[in-house]
Amino acid sequence: MSDHKSIQAIEDELVEEFALFDSWDDKYEYIIDMGKKLAPLENEHKLDENKVRGCQSTVWLVSDYKDGIISFKADSDAIITKGLVSMLIRVLSNHTPDEIIEADLGFIQKIGMTTHLAQTRANGLLAMVKQMKNFALAYKIKNSMTHG
Template identity: 75%
Template sequence: MGKVNTIQDTENEIVEEFGLFDSWDDKYEYIIDLGKRLPPLDDKYKVDENKVRGCQSTVWLHADYKDGYIYFSADSDAVIVKGLISMLIRVLTNHTPDEILNAKLEFIDRIGMTKHLAQTRSNGLLSMVKQMKNFALAYKLKMESNGN
């Protein structure tokens, strides 16, 4: 399958959408809305090894691999974090491990999120990115060893 949109395309879309908002109140309302609309994660995936470390709230991240593409799903008990994951998923899901590993994810900086979130919370965001890339790396290595 795979998406027509590149990771960069989706990043640009998000930056454009955020450009429509005048204030951070509006941006947060949008993120909260994204969080509320994130499809629920099956309870069977809410296990310790899917927990993202470095977050003040509990975040679970799950990845499926099918025909060369990775599909992410996630949940959190905090809604803003859920909104942030929702954006990360929108950018990274349905891409190959290589595409995910090479993603620069500059949109996080470009929408002002790294600067706006306190360092500790920003770290939580970076932890999520790291975990998504770890999934990609794991699948990549698995596929390579299967291929040999």
């Protein structure tokens, strides 16, 4: 995948962007902004089966697999959660199943989101990551079965 940025490169970009902010308010404003900018998911996708259940907010996550590349779309009824999932999409979308499975996503810790969000909320973030990796794993297995 030489024609576009690696997962690591995008993670590094995000870490750099967050380094510009001195206060948590600014960081949250940026996350909220990312949430607001994320294209809303079509209502047809807002189904129970597409829900990733966090602690309190609802997250819908759908994936698409074309020419060896996975893309994600998501939405949430809470804007900070939507901003968090928007970051995950920016990092993981448009990569191969293997790249997604192997991504270490160290940026979450580097931008302070694992420590700053309470455990109950961080679980929502981790649940989203897990769901995205599960999609990648499923496509990989499906792929290997089709192609021998």
